[in-house]
Each structure stands twice: as C-alpha cells, then as structure tokens.
Amino acid sequence: MNRIHITLCHSLCILVLVFSSKLAAVEPIRVVLEFTPDLDNGRRSFEICARCHLPEAWGNDDGTYPQIAGQHVNVLMKQLLDIRSGRRNNPSMQPFVQERTIGGYQDLGDVVAYISTLPMNPAHNRGPWPEGSAEYESGERLYRQHCSSCHGQSGEGNNELSYPRLQGQHYNYMKRQARLARDRLRRIEPVMASLFTTLTEQDFDQVLNYVSHLPVPVSDLAPDTAWRNPDFK
Ligand code: HEC
Ligand code: HEC
Numbered sequence: 001m002n003r004i005h006i007t008l009c010h011s012l013c014i015l016v017l018v019f020s021s022k023l024a025a026v027e028p029i030r031v032v033l034e035f036t037p038d039l040d041n042g043r044r045s046f047e048i049c050a051r052c053h054l055p056e057a058w059g060n061d062d063g064t065y066p067q068i069a070g071q072h073v074n075v076l077m078k079q080l081l082d083i084r085s086g087r088r089n090n091p092s093m094q095p096f097v098q099e100r101t102i103g104g105y106q107d108l109g110d111v112v113a114y115i116s117t118l119p120m121n122p123a124h125n126r127g128p129w130p131e132g133s134a135e136y137e138s139g140e141r142l143y144r145q146h147c148s149s150c151h152g153q154s155g156e157g158n159n160e161l162s163y164p165r166l167q168g169q170h171y172n173y174m175k176r177q178a179r180l181a182r183d184r185l186r187r188i189e190p191v192m193a194s195l196f197t198t199l200t201e202q203d204f205d206q207v208l209n210y211v212s213h214l215p216v217p218v219s220d221l222a223p224d225t226a227w228r229n230p231d232f233k
Pocket of ligand 2: 066078142143146147148149150151162163164166169174175177178187188189191192195199207208
C-alpha cells in the first residue's frame with residue numbers, strides 16, 4: 001500500500017511525499033503544490049468549524065476541545081488530513097473535512113491560514129502544580145531531557161517539521177492526547193511514542209503541567225478573555 005504524507009510549507013505550498021512499499025529502498029517522490037491562501041474563503045469554511053470550535057478557536061478547560069488558534073499551519077494541515085482519512089480517529093469532526101464538504105487542498109489551506117490569523121486564549125487551562133513546587137521542577141527537568149528537542153525550548157513547536165506548539169494548549173487536552181497516544185488510540189511520531197515505555201503516567205502529568213505553565217508571547221494573545229472574533233459578529 002502507498003503511504004502519502006502531505007505538508008503545507010510556509011502556508012504557501014503543499015509538499016506531498018509519496019512512499020511506495022514497492023520502492024521501499026528508494027527516495028520518496030516529492031511533489032510540491034504551490035498556492036496562495038484565500039483568507040475570505042478560509043473564513044467562510046471556518047463557519048462550520050466554529051459550530052464546535054467556536055469563533056475564537058480557543059478550546060475549553062476540560063480538554064474536550066483543543067486550542068487551535070496559534071497552532072502552526074503545517075500541524076493544523078496534518079491534523080485535518082489525518083482526521084479526513086481516518087488515520088486520526090475523530091468521528092464527530094470527520095464528515096466536515098471531507099472533500100465533498102470542505103473541498104480540496106486549497107480549501108484546507110485557506111481554512112488553516114485563516115485560523116493562523118486568530119489571537120490565542122489569554123487564560124488557557126493550566127496544570128495543578130505552580131512554579132516552585134517539586135512537581136513543576138521535575139516536569140521542567142523531564143521536558144528539557146525528553147521533549148524540548150522537538151517541541152522547542154519554550155514549547156513553541158516547529159512549523160517546518162510539523163511539531164505542534166504546546167505552549168498555550170490546555171493541560172487537560174494534552175493529558176487526554178498523551179493517554180490516547182500511550183494507549184495507541186492516536187498515532188504519534190515514533191520517537192515520542194517510545195517515551196511511553198520510559199516515562200510513567202505521573203512523569204507525563206508533571207511534564208505537561210510544566211508545559212501548560214510556559215508563557216505565551218503577549219503578541220500572540222487576545223487582549224483579554226472577553227475578546228470575541230469580530231468576523232463572527
Ligand atoms: C462536530 C464538531 C467539530 C467540527 C464541526 C470540527 N471539529 Fe475540529 N475537533 C473537534 C474535536 C472534538 C476535536 C478533538 C479531537 C480529539 O480529542 O482527539 C477536534 C480537533 C481538531 C484539530 C486537532 C488539534 C490538535 O492540535 O490536536 C484541528 C486542527 C481541528 N479540529 C480543526 C478543525 C477545522 C479546521 C474544522 C472545520 C473544517 C473543524 N475542526 C470542525 C470537533 C469538531
Ligand atoms: C521526536 C519528536 C518528538 C518528541 C521527542 C516529543 N514529541 Fe510530542 N509530538 C511530536 C509530533 C510530531 C506530534 C504530532 C503528532 C501528530 O501528527 O498527530 C506530537 C504531539 C504531541 C502532543 C499532542 C499535541 C496536539 O496538539 O494534539 C503532545 C501533548 C505532546 N506531543 C507532548 C510531548 C511530550 C510531553 C514530550 C516529552 C515527554 C514529547 N511530546 C516528545 C513530536 C515529538
């Protein structure tokens with residue numbers, strides 16, 4: 001079976017990597033699709049997303065919805081394609097990201113480009129252990145040792161490499177995602193998946209607690225929690 005990996009680079013192009021099992025030892029075929037995001041079309045498509053994610057795309061404290069505002073475009077794109085194909089299980093959202101409902105790569109690119117214009121939640125859900133506590137410090141140590149090489153010194157992630165920004169993400173959402181990955185209900189990068197064999201559940205809670213306390217740059221945040229997306233007034 002062929003495996004297709006698609007990445008949106010710099011919000012301007014899609015890099016399609018086609019791996020063929022018949023050509024296992026051969027270089028992947030690279031196809032780059034270039035286009036200019038249309039933010040108006042992205043905003044229109046986002047109306048459907050906003051029914052669940054709300055117009056601000058801020059997610060919620062109990063972790064049922066992630067904050068998607070502020071996430072890297074390549075990460076958003078990868079998630080949409082994974083959810084579209086069923087590679088990532090999300091039955092409630094899946095119908096809304098099909099080609100017949102939202103459209104092709106251009107439309108997906110437009111909606112992620114629109115989401116990337118939204119300011120982030122100034123009061124995301126944080127873990128229970130404050131700075132200075134033993135749990136916080138243990139989390140910091142584990143983060144530096146096992147996570148920052150991909151997710152960044154300040155949890156900023158990496159758009160080029162499709163590593164999610166964790167900074168500003170709800171603690172409860174990250175905890176739930178980590179549990180799903182540990183139980184193999186969400187496929188995750190193999191190096192990260194291997195950490196579930198070395199780190200305990202408590203280690204993960206502490207490291208995610210630390211991540212949830214990392215500050216988000218003020219320039220990426222909405223002025224206050226009363227901010228409402230003016231495009232949806
Ligand atoms: C019916 C409700 C619903 C609709 C409509 C919906 N979503 Fe979602 N979405 C969810 C839920 C629930 C999750 C969290 C899934 C999980 O816990 O694994 C999610 C997760 C995501 C994620 C993954 C974020 C991450 O970092 O893990 C992205 C990106 C996303 N949605 C974007 C969109 C976009 C863009 C649209 C519109 C095209 C959309 N969603 C429409 C319910 C919805
Ligand atoms: C080798 C790189 C790598 C390392 C090391 C790594 N991760 Fe990840 N992580 C990823 C990638 C890639 C994803 C996105 C997977 C996908 O495509 O769905 C991810 C996803 C996540 C998510 C879900 C984010 C979301 O928006 O849904 C969390 C939470 C997370 N990682 C936490 C951690 C923690 C905590 C550590 C250290 C204990 C860690 N990761 C180590 C690469 C890494």
